[in-house]
Amino acid sequence: MTMHRALGWGLAALLLCSTAASAKTLVYCSEGSPENFTPALNTTGTSFDGARPVFDRLIEFKPGTIEIRPGLAESWDISPDGKTVTFHLRKGVKFGATKGFKPTRDFNADDVIFSFKRQSDPANPYNKIGGGKYDYYNDMDLPKLVTSIDRKDDYTVVFNLSEPNVTLLADMAMDFAAIQSAEFADAMMKAGTPQQFDQVPVGTGPFIFQSYQKDAVIRFKANPNYWGGKPPVDELVYAITPDATARYSKLKTNECQIASYPRPADLAEMQKDPELQVLSQPGLNIGYLSFNAQKPPFDKKEVRQALSMAIDRGAILKDVYLGAGQQAKNLIPPTMWAYNDAVVDYPYDPAKAKEMLAAAGVKSLDMDLWYMPVQRPYNPDAKRIAEMMQSDLAKVGVTAKLVTYEWGEYRKRLQAGEATAALFGWTGDNGDPDNFFFFLGCTDGKPAGQNAAKWCDPKFNQDLAKARQLSSQAERKKLYDEMQVIEHDQEPVLNIAHSVVFLPMRKNVTGYAMSPLGTHEFDHVDIK
Amino acid sequence: MIRFLVKRILLTVPTFIALIFLVFVAIRLVPGDPVEVRVGEHGISPERLALLRHELGLDQPVWKQFLDYLWQLGHGDFGRSLSTSNSVLGEFFTLFPATLELAAAGMLLAVVLGIPMGVVAAVKRGSIFDQGLMGLSVAGYSMPIFWWGLLLIMLVAERWGLAPVSGRLDFVRFDYDTPTGFMLIDSLLSGEDGAFVDALRHLMLPAIVLGTIPLAVIARMTRSSMLEVLSEDYVRTARAKGLSPFRVVGLHALRNALIPVVTVIGLMTGTLLAGAVLTETIFSWPGVGKWLIDAISRRDYPALEGGIILISALVILVNLVVDLVYGVINPRILHGR
Numbered sequence: 001m002t003m004h005r006a007l008g009w010g011l012a013a014l015l016l017c018s019t020a021a022s023a024k025t026l027v028y029c030s031e032g033s034p035e036n037f038t039p040a041l042n043t044t045g046t047s048f049d050g051a052r053p054v055f056d057r058l059i060e061f062k063p064g065t066i067e068i069r070p071g072l073a074e075s076w077d078i079s080p081d082g083k084t085v086t087f088h089l090r091k092g093v094k095f096g097a098t099k100g101f102k103p104t105r106d107f108n109a110d111d112v113i114f115s116f117k118r119q120s121d122p123a124n125p126y127n128k129i130g131g132g133k134y135d136y137y138n139d140m141d142l143p144k145l146v147t148s149i150d151r152k153d154d155y156t157v158v159f160n161l162s163e164p165n166v167t168l169l170a171d172m173a174m175d176f177a178a179i180q181s182a183e184f185a186d187a188m189m190k191a192g193t194p195q196q197f198d199q200v201p202v203g204t205g206p207f208i209f210q211s212y213q214k215d216a217v218i219r220f221k222a223n224p225n226y227w228g229g230k231p232p233v234d235e236l237v238y239a240i241t242p243d244a245t246a247r248y249s250k251l252k253t254n255e256c257q258i259a260s261y262p263r264p265a266d267l268a269e270m271q272k273d274p275e276l277q278v279l280s281q282p283g284l285n286i287g288y289l290s291f292n293a294q295k296p297p298f299d300k301k302e303v304r305q306a307l308s309m310a311i312d313r314g315a316i317l318k319d320v321y322l323g324a325g326q327q328a329k330n331l332i333p334p335t336m337w338a339y340n341d342a343v344v345d346y347p348y349d350p351a352k353a354k355e356m357l358a359a360a361g362v363k364s365l366d367m368d369l370w371y372m373p374v375q376r377p378y379n380p381d382a383k384r385i386a387e388m389m390q391s392d393l394a395k396v397g398v399t400a401k402l403v404t405y406e407w408g409e410y411r412k413r414l415q416a417g418e419a420t421a422a423l424f425g426w427t428g429d430n431g432d433p434d435n436f437f438f439f440l441g442c443t444d445g446k447p448a449g450q451n452a453a454k455w456c457d458p459k460f461n462q463d464l465a466k467a468r469q470l471s472s473q474a475e476r477k478k479l480y481d482e483m484q485v486i487e488h489d490q491e492p493v494l495n496i497a498h499s500v501v502f503l504p505m506r507k508n509v510t511g512y513a514m515s516p517l518g519t520h521e522f523d524h525v526d527i528k
Numbered sequence: 529m530i531r532f533l534v535k536r537i538l539l540t541v542p543t544f545i546a547l548i549f550l551v552f553v554a555i556r557l558v559p560g561d562p563v564e565v566r567v568g569e570h571g572i573s574p575e576r577l578a579l580l581r582h583e584l585g586l587d588q589p590v591w592k593q594f595l596d597y598l599w600q601l602g603h604g605d606f607g608r609s610l611s612t613s614n615s616v617l618g619e620f621f622t623l624f625p626a627t628l629e630l631a632a633a634g635m636l637l638a639v640v641l642g643i644p645m646g647v648v649a650a651v652k653r654g655s656i657f658d659q660g661l662m663g664l665s666v667a668g669y670s671m672p673i674f675w676w677g678l679l680l681i682m683l684v685a686e687r688w689g690l691a692p693v694s695g696r697l698d699f700v701r702f703d704y705d706t707p708t709g710f711m712l713i714d715s716l717l718s719g720e721d722g723a724f725v726d727a728l729r730h731l732m733l734p735a736i737v738l739g740t741i742p743l744a745v746i747a748r749m750t751r752s753s754m755l756e757v758l759s760e761d762y763v764r765t766a767r768a769k770g771l772s773p774f775r776v777v778g779l780h781a782l783r784n785a786l787i788p789v790v791t792v793i794g795l796m797t798g799t800l801l802a803g804a805v806l807t808e809t810i811f812s813w814p815g816v817g818k819w820l821i822d823a824i825s826r827r828d829y830p831a832l833e834g835g836i837i838l839i840s841a842l843v844i845l846v847n848l849v850v851d852l853v854y855g856v857i858n859p860r861i862l863h864g865r
Contacts (some may be wrong), residue, residue, distance in 0.1 A: 025700050027699070027700060032822075035611045035612050036612055036613060036614075041613075043566060043568060129613075130613045131610065131613050132583075133566070133580060135566060135567075135570075138576060139570040195613060195614070198613065199614070210703075211703070213706065213814065214619065214622055214623060214814060214819075215623065215812075215814030215815075215818060215819070216695065216696060216812075216814040217695075217699045219699070219703065237699050237700065239695060239699055239812070240812060240814070241694055241695070241812040242809055242812060242818065243694075243809050243810055243812065245678055245681075245810075246681065246693055246694045246810060246811065246812055249681050249682070249685060249686050249693040249694075250693045250694065252686055253685060253686055253689070253692075253693055255692060255693055255694075255695075255698075405559065406558070406559035406560050407560065407565070408559060408560025408561070408564035408565045408567070408827075409559040409560055409564075411564070411567060411569070411571065412564060415571045415572075424569065425569065426569050427569070439569075448571075449571035449572065449573060450569065450570060450571035
């Protein structure tokens with residue numbers, strides 16, 4: 001191809017691109033392929049993002065926040081004993097038609113019952129389809145909490161609970177609670193292709209699924225009948241681009257208008273580019289160092305406090321998070337309503353740390369310091385952080401040996417309580433404070449599996465259980481405030497940082513609200 | 529000929545069983561099973577872990593799992609991917625055309641450029657062209673693929689706008705079915721204006737990146753093989769008979785010099801099919817390389833085992849074809865077996 005011809009094609013492509021832009025096609029460079037299109041079966045953000053444009057939930061998060069608002073449920077009532085939640089469903093909501101399936105009825109209670117029964121009832125014909133793991137339904141403890149789901153009438157569904165638990169509402173806004181079409185499920189079952197149900201999403205959401213080519217593209221078109229109003233763009237295309245550098249290049253050449261997960265090293269250049277804008281938001285996460293409170297000398301709170309003061313988190317934030325982090329003093333990030341800003345953070349004070357260790361009778365200490373072998377949203381480089389901590393601890397006479405395992409093995413051993421001190425963290429699922437505090441919780445006086453610190457405090461646990469039963473946010477905040485004070489005093493974990501999440505996009509993209517939960521949503525996005 | 533083919537095919541059976549066994553055991557030696565890698569920071573209760581393992585048959589002894597798998601394979605069933613629940617065979621053949629298209633384009637580029645370059649370098653031995661070419665081929669051979677790919681993206685795609693950054697098609701302009709999975713063919717079948725050229729433009733940079741190492745190897749191999757042949761008596765005789773330099777080099781010398789080159793092409797085709805992972809990643813090329821890497825990280829045993837077996841079968845097939853091509857180039861080779 002000669003240079004002239006190539007330039008000719010380039011110009012032609014440019015012209016066509018500009019024509020396409022006027023037809024309002026938004027191209028999002030996503031980082032990978034979804035495992036399938038049934039959120040209940042999945043656990044990764046990539047898979048949730050792939051299906052989200054198509055689905056609604058009973059309850060939704062307000063765009064860019066973790067506040068809940070009505071979704072497919074127009075309203076809900078909680079019984080006085082807190083053990084019955086009644087959802088009143090929206091009427092006149094249409095499911096999107098797709099190749100080979102045209103819905104004959106509007107959304108109703110049958111769809112809600114089906115979407116949850118599939119996950120909870122082994123007798124449901126879809127229960128074992130697609131591997132049938134339903135990790136989130138289990139992780140959120142719903143098998144224990146939800147005793148039954150009843151259909152009162154076409155537009156009323158009742159959730160009966162084993163105990164009052166207000167966090168159910170936030171759970172209902174999570175991806176695993178997406179409402180799928182029971183009619184489509186029946187049609188696929190009758191056709192003898194139930195697996196197809198998980199490959200072709202049929203929902204009531206702002207976009208309608210068009211096609212999917214694995215590792216290449218997912219296409220959606222705007223749902224003209226969307227109950228929340230038709231999205232501003234006509235088409236939404238996910239251009240699956242696993243390499244972060246390639247995503248950035250495509251953003252620069254306008255092959256996509258929004259790109260997921262930028263490389264931290266590219267951020268400075270992106271921010272300088274006049275064609276781009278970079279949105280950022282503190283992530284709903286926490287990276288921490290857990291101390292095993294069941295292993296001496298970490299069973300003494302003074303030792304845990306001293307070690308916390310021996311570590312220079314400011315340096316870690318600067319050198320490892322490269323500015324994309326916020327030093328943490330509480331378990332929950334400051335964007336959450338339950339955040340207790342009155343808690344005073346431990347200073348970096350090696351001299352005081354040394355004194356406290358001596359006072360606690362610790363003259364010399366050899367400890368293991370575990371670091372994760374993988375990058376996580378809350379920790380960009382655990383090994384580097386561990387090395388910096390090792391150096392800081394050496395200054396107060398503590399010898400830390402760095403230890404790591406394969407990621408699955410790491411979590412298993414940590415859960416089993418093998419670690420003395422370990423880097424770990426958490427990313428919030430639903431924006432409810434309980435979803436953070438629970439991982440320091442205990443059941444019947446025994447630390448739960450995810451409690452890496454193996455720390456049990458009766459008052460903390462009492463407050464944790466009580467807060468779940470209260471519907472008043474103000475009342476709950478009082479309890480969470482107290483829990484943060486206890487956690488700070490006891491220091492089972494050293495809170496290191498909440499990472500900041502970035503999202504680059506073209507300057508002409510408007511209306512994008514970054515979700516604190518890290519989800520990507522395009523129903524209000526426009527291209528000017 | 530048929531006897532030779534049957535013998536070769538039968539010889540692959542033990543190779544296959546050994547290969548399946550190796551893959552089967554090796555992936556299970558890696559810490560973390562498919563259930564454990566799914567578990568995030570949430571953790572998992574021992575009861576649920578045991579239940580999920582049981583459902584996947586992972587609580588059985590490895591020898592039993594292996595025999596069950598062999599039995600399943602014997603019935604042509606490669607199983608279902610643990611992460612997507614799709615049939616492994618279906619996923620493989622959805623993605624494989626992309627890999628094959630890319631590998632074929634890369635190899636075509638390497639052969640079409642590499643052989644003439646090697647021939648000219650040999651004929652003009654010691655010239656600046658020869659030295660420059662060989663220098664370039666060393667550079668091409670030693671160039672890290674990742675770096676080379678990114679460099680081309682930055683210059684050709686970003687700066688000059690001569691090619692798209694990645695992918696197989698401009699998804700904004702074109703939306704058509706891909707019945708064959710080969711984008712060049714599907715673009716022609718679609719009948720959409722400009723689709724073929726667009727598919728070709730998307731193929732250009734990945735093919736250059738993937739073809740660079742084979743190009744360097746083929747050029748060097750052709751050169752050294754040609755040098756050896758050019759010093760043979762029969763070439764001198766051909767020259768003495770007054771044949772034109774083109775006939776001497778292009779017909780008499782090249783045909784004999786090609787045998788080792790064809791061997792290398794065969795071996796490298798296998799490598800390209802299995803090893804296009806980096807190129808596929810850089811250019812978001814939806815092929816089997818990346819699929820296999822994802823299968824490793826997810827401990828998706830059926831996908832990984834099935835993928836490796838299918839790719840190995842194709843590599844063996846390519847080598848079989850290479851053996852047959854030897855016979856075409858020099859019939860004495862086949863008759864001698």
